[in-house]
Structures are given as C-alpha cells and as structure tokens.
Amino acid sequence: xxxxxxxxxxxxxxxxxxxxxxxxxxxxxxxxxxxxxxxxxxxxxxxxxxxxxxxxxxxxxxxxxxxxxxxxxxxxxxxxxxxxxxxxxxxxxxxxxxxxxxxxxxxxxxxxxxxxxxxxxxxxxxxxxxxxxxxxxxxxxxxxxxxxxxxxxxxxxxxxxxxxxxxxxxxxxxxxxxxxxxxxxxxxxxxxxxxxxxxxxxxxxxxxxxxxxxxxxxxxxxxxxxxxxxxxxxxxxxxxxxxxxxxxxxxxxxxxxxxxxxxxxxxxxxxxxxxxxxxxxxxxxxxxxxxxxxxxxxxxxxx
Amino acid sequence: xxxxxxxxxxxxxxxxxxxxxxxxxxxxxxxxxxxxxxxxxxxxxxxxxxxxxxxxxxxxxxxxxxxxxxxxxxxxxxxxxxxxxxxxxxxxxxxxxxxxxxxxxxxxxxxxxxxxxxxxxxxxxxxxxxxxxxxxxxxxxxxxxxxxxxxxxxxxxxxxxxxxxxxxxxxxxxxxxxxxxxxxxxxxxxxxxxxxxxxxxxxxxxxxxxxxxxxxxxxxxxxxxxxxxxxxxxxxxxxxxxxxxxxxxxxxxxxxxxxxxxxxxxxxxxxxxxxxxxxx
Numbered sequence: 001x002x003x004x005x006x007x008x009x010x011x012x013x014x015x016x017x018x019x020x021x022x023x024x025x026x027x028x029x030x031x032x033x034x035x036x037x038x039x040x041x042x043x044x045x046x047x048x049x050x051x052x053x054x055x056x057x058x059x060x061x062x063x064x065x066x067x068x069x070x071x072x073x074x075x076x077x078x079x080x081x082x083x084x085x086x087x088x089x090x091x092x093x094x095x096x097x098x099x100x101x102x103x104x105x106x107x108x109x110x111x112x113x114x115x116x117x118x119x120x121x122x123x124x125x126x127x128x129x130x131x132x133x134x135x136x137x138x139x140x141x142x143x144x145x146x147x148x149x150x151x152x153x154x155x156x157x158x159x160x161x162x163x164x165x166x167x168x169x170x171x172x173x174x175x176x177x178x179x180x181x182x183x184x185x186x187x188x189x190x191x192x193x194x195x196x197x198x199x200x201x202x203x204x205x206x207x208x209x210x211x212x213x214x215x216x217x218x219x220x221x222x223x224x225x226x227x228x229x230x231x232x233x234x235x236x237x238x239x240x241x242x243x244x245x246x247x248x249x250x251x252x253x254x255x256x257x258x259x260x261x262x263x264x265x266x267x268x269x270x271x272x273x274x275x276x277x278x279x280x281x282x283x284x285x286x287x288x289x290x291x292x293x294x295x296x297x298x299x300x301x302x303x
Numbered sequence: 304x305x306x307x308x309x310x311x312x313x314x315x316x317x318x319x320x321x322x323x324x325x326x327x328x329x330x331x332x333x334x335x336x337x338x339x340x341x342x343x344x345x346x347x348x349x350x351x352x353x354x355x356x357x358x359x360x361x362x363x364x365x366x367x368x369x370x371x372x373x374x375x376x377x378x379x380x381x382x383x384x385x386x387x388x389x390x391x392x393x394x395x396x397x398x399x400x401x402x403x404x405x406x407x408x409x410x411x412x413x414x415x416x417x418x419x420x421x422x423x424x425x426x427x428x429x430x431x432x433x434x435x436x437x438x439x440x441x442x443x444x445x446x447x448x449x450x451x452x453x454x455x456x457x458x459x460x461x462x463x464x465x466x467x468x469x470x471x472x473x474x475x476x477x478x479x480x481x482x483x484x485x486x487x488x489x490x491x492x493x494x495x496x497x498x499x500x501x502x503x504x505x506x507x508x509x510x511x512x513x514x515x516x517x518x519x520x521x522x523x524x525x526x527x528x529x530x531x532x533x534x535x536x537x538x539x540x541x542x543x544x545x546x547x548x549x550x551x552x553x554x555x556x557x558x559x560x561x562x563x564x565x566x567x568x569x570x571x572x573x574x575x576x577x578x579x580x581x582x583x
Contacts, residue, residue, distance in 0.1 A: 003403065003404060003405040004403055004404050004405065005404070005405050005406075006404045006405065006406035009404070011491075012491055013400070013404050013406065016396040016397075016399050016400050017396070017400045017404070017406070019392075019393055019396055020393045020394075020396045020397035020400065020416075020462065020466070021397075021412065023393055023458070023459070023462070024415055024416060024419075024459070027434075027455055027456075027458075027459045028415075028418065028419055028427075028430075028459050029415065030434065031430035031431060031433065031434035032418075032422075032430050034430070034433050034434055034437055035426070035429060035430045035433055038433060087330060088330075090323060090326045090327075091326070091327060091330050093317055093323075094317055094323050094326070094327050097317045106327070108567075108571075109331055109334070109335075110334075112563070112564070112567060113334050113335070113338070115516050115520075115563050115566075115567060116338065116560055116563050117519065117520050117536075117537060117556075117559055117560075117563070118520055118522060118537075119522050119537045119540050119541055119544075120338075120341075120540070120556040120559060120560060121337070121338065123341070123540070123544050123552065123556065124337035124338050124340065124341040124556070125337045126544075127337070127340065127341060127344070127553075128336065128337045128340055134336075134340060179333070179334075179337075182330070182333075182334065183334075236421065236423070237423070237424075239423070240423025240424060240425050240426070242424070242425050242523050243522055243523065243541075247541075247544065247545070257423065257425040257523075260425050260426075260429065261425065264429060264432060264527070270433065273429060274429070274433070277425070277426040277429050277430075278426075280423055280425070280426055281422060281423070281426050284421055284422065284423060288421060
C-alpha cells in the first residue's frame, strides 16, 4: 500500500494532523522541555528557580548514594523481569496450545488483573502478606506439617512457628512488582508464540529432540522478538515503579522513583528532582535503543 | 472434560499435561487469591482481615456514606469519561495520519507520539506538576473545571495508545473500497463517514476501553497533578491505605473490581473474547 503525499492532500492532512500534533507539543513536549531546563537550574529563594546552566544537579545525581539507589532499582527491575519471564513463559505456552474452547478464557484470566486497578491489587496483596495474613497462615501450616512429619520418623518436632515478616522489605517489593507486572509479560509472549509455525515444533519432536531441547533450539529463537518485547514491557515500568516500593517496601527498599517523588513533595528541590527524572529517562532511551538495535540486526541475519 | 478423556496426549497438547496444569493453577491462584480474599473480607464483621466473624454490609454502608470517597469516585469516573472521549478523537486522528500520509519529519512525529508510552509515569507526573505550576493553571475553579489539569494529563498519556490500536486496525483496510467510493462520486467526508469509519470502529471501541481503564487506573501522574480539592479514587484509596487502613477500603475496592468486571463483560458482549485478546 502506498502512502499519500501530504502535499497532494493538504486539507485532509491538516484536518487530522493538526490537533494531535498540537496537543502532544503543548501538553507533553513543552512540559518535558521545562523539566529538562529545570535540571540545569538551582533554587533561589523560597519558590524561585533560576535556570543557570549549572551541572551541579547531575553531579549530585551521580554521587554514590543516588547511583547506588539507581543501580539497585535496575537490579530489582531485572530480577522482577526474570521471574516474570520464568513464571510467564509456561503460561503463554499453555495459552498458545490450549484448545479453542479454553484459550479465550485463559487469556481473559490473565487480562482481567491487567485491567484491575493497580492500587487495589497492591492493597489486596498487602492484606494477604500482612503479619496475620493468609500467606503467613499457609507457611505456618506447612511448618506444622513438616514438624509433624519429623515426629512421625522419630525426630524432634520443630520449634513453634513464628510469623515471618513478609511485608515492608525488599522481598515484598519484588513479589509485589512480579504480581503487578506478570500480565504485561504473558501477553506479548503469547502473541509471539501464537504466530509460530507449529509444524516446526512437530518436526523437531518427530526428529527425536526432547521437549526441552525443542524449547531451547526452536521455540525460543523463533519467539525471540516477543520475548524481547515482553522483557521491555516489564523492565521499563518496573524500573520506574513508585507505588509498590512506597507501599510494600521498607526504609531500605526505596527505588529511584521514590527518591524523585521526595524531591518534589517533601525535600522541595525541584531542579535536583528534574535531573534525576532525566537520568531515568536516559536509562529508558538506552534500553529502547538496545531493543531497536536488535530489531535492525534481525533481518540481516535471515539471509 | 479433557481429564476424563482417554485419548492419549498429543505432543503439542501442553495444556493436558499435569505439570502444566499445576503451573497454570498456581499462577491463577497467585493472581486471583489476594483479590478474592479482599472481596470476601469486605463482608466480614470485623475490623481486621483475618478471622471470619459473620456477614455484614456495614462497611459498604460506611463507604457509601463516606462523602470524600464518593466524591473521589465521581471525580475519577468523570475524568475517565472525558479523557476517553478526547483520547479516542485525538488518537483516531493520529492513527489515521500515520497510517495514511507521508510527510516531512514523520519519523520524529512517530517517535514523539510513542514517548508518553515509554517515559516512566513518575517523570511524566513531575513534568505535569512543573508545567501546570509554571503556566499558573487556575486552581479552585468550580466542578468539573477543577479537574481540567488532571484530565489534560490523562488525555496526554491515553491518546497515543488509541493511536497505536487504530493504526494497527487500519492496516487491514482495503484501499480499493475507498477508491471505489470516490470513483462513484463520494466526497472526502462521505468516504470517511461511510467507508473508513465503519472499518475503524472495532479499533475505536478497543481504544476507548483501553483509555478508560488507563485513566481510571492511574495513580502516579494524578498524584502529581491533583490538589486538595481534586482527589481521585486511587489517590483517596492511597491515603486511606497509607494512613488509616479501614475495612471501608475493602468495600470500596470490591465495588471498583466489580465495576471492572462489568466493563469487561460489556466489552466481551460487544466484541467477543477473541477480538479483545487480539487488541492487546
């Protein structure tokens, strides 16, 4: 299909292009540009910010304290993405190869949480993980039965179960982020796996490769674009996550978004917050560039 | 059913393998158990979410009589409705523009349109906070004008999603239909109304649903743009969770979960499960 040249259709082009471009420029590009300018500014007086072109904010942003929070956020996001991939891949496989009757319902099962309010989901998980919540009860029951099994074989029973702290620590942040982002991972994986030519998998199995070998040699390479899309779609929001570390984390589980928020709402150091924001945005750009680099290399490999 | 059938399991019938079923069951329990616990305990006659002490509706009564909470819910729904309408119009225009025309700096425009999707919410929230402070956006206007800043922010991050959906929908459009209409004397507008728009409709519906949910769901960007008199539902629930956990939150959350399920059911009725799945 050939695209129309805008010069030959000036009126329809102007009719549809004007509003969205103007909106985007006014309410997105301009605000972003202001943040960018602020990141080179400094506070003067109570409410004034002078854009002096200083690099002081960026120098502060790469101090060990903030850099370590930044790398910690990256590590947490990477771990979350890895867990989502490991947990989500079999689910995506199952949806792909489910019968026509079951597939839509399994998909719906994954998508319904995706549509449910993020805050409500986080809160729901918090009630389950709390000191007297069901997660602790279940662990206690497991502990109890393990203890009972020990007495059965003549060993000393285990000590009495004490509830463990499942909330307000780094574990809770990782679990919460996995809980929130799992549907993000499953959907692109599914759409990539769904496009696979099944006869290739069947051929591999017929020729004597096992399921694991078929998975690693046939399915994963062919579904690589979907896997990468899934990784990006999970990694990027996880890196910028604010709500989960704020509500479920402890004092040491701050992520970069929480530090940014503090500059605006409590510390009132807008220029520094702006610099941190742009550090985060640059990190995103790097990740996206990495992905598109991969995408560009791909067609060259085919021939 | 499949459990009872004696037919041997074919190699690709992964869903009929026991370990696979266990895995899926585990994931579904992980995804749904917390929500179910929350919903069940919203009817519990106790202040804590632990022991069942009998059925009660008193927290629903409390939640429904909590003026702040109801106001927040009305605000959220108003913002979501407005943001959806504007996003669908702007998103459809942007999607059509990218699908149809070749123009200078197209790559840059495309990239800029995908930015609100990629840029972390926190950065966009910060940008909106600074922007509305800098232009001295009027505050303290009468309802619903006081919601204008939040609504503008929501439209900005919703409409690029609609543009994506509309553009991918238009990829399946047969251009010859349009040419035929024009050959038969239809004007540009009539062609758009009678040929393009009907083809675009499923994309518009999917985009509208997406925009509505995104807007209703948003916490971070709203948190930065909302003031004391413009509290939305997620912001209200956040402060309730943060400062005083009450069973009212369970009741209010249950209402919103049921609303989500109802919306999903409407979407299913309109489009069928498969079309919804394809839209994502």
